[in-house]
Amino acid sequence: MHPAPSVIFFTVFSGLGFGLLTFLGLGYPGVTGFTAFVFFAIAYICAVGGLISSTFHLGHPERALKAFTQWRSSWLSREGWCAVIALLVMALYGAGLVFFDARWTLLGLIGSVFSLLTVFTTSMIYTQLKTVPRWHSPLTPVMFLTCAIAGGALMSGQV
Numbered sequence: 001m002h003p004a005p006s007v008i009f010f011t012v013f014s015g016l017g018f019g020l021l022t023f024l025g026l027g028y029p030g031v032t033g034f035t036a037f038v039f040f041a042i043a044y045i046c047a048v049g050g051l052i053s054s055t056f057h058l059g060h061p062e063r064a065l066k067a068f069t070q071w072r073s074s075w076l077s078r079e080g081w082c083a084v085i086a087l088l089v090m091a092l093y094g095a096g097l098v099f100f101d102a103r104w105t106l107l108g109l110i111g112s113v114f115s116l117l118t119v120f121t122t123s124m125i126y127t128q129l130k131t132v133p134r135w136h137s138p139l140t141p142v143m144f145l146t147c148a149i150a151g152g153a154l155m156s157g158q159v
Helices: 005-025 033-057 061-070 075-099 105-127 139-155
Strands: none
Touching (some): 033 075, 075 105
């Protein structure tokens, strides 16, 4: 099994980014102002950088926007929607922490849930691949979520 480097980069960095966003949404660490900005910048660089790298292993990257229309049947489409929702909600939550010194708890919880849902939907893309027996397993989502949560805990100092 020799996955493309973009697959490895994508799974590692998007998992770390969305894991860190999960912890930030839960209020860990309890940062505001410039420190919160730095934490959110790191999380967004990892998450968005990983998502961008995923386009390098798509067969037709020019069709990436079309994937958003197939959310009823496609895990890729669900991943796209969850990622966009998570990133937008966490941007609002982060703006509250950075600019207003305000912790909007409900927004943080929603962003955390969508961050974990993004990792889950990513794992389901790989789980459904019958051509790769190591990924075609019910343990794949567990492994993806465990790595994202562990990476997020490490990056947020919750060890």
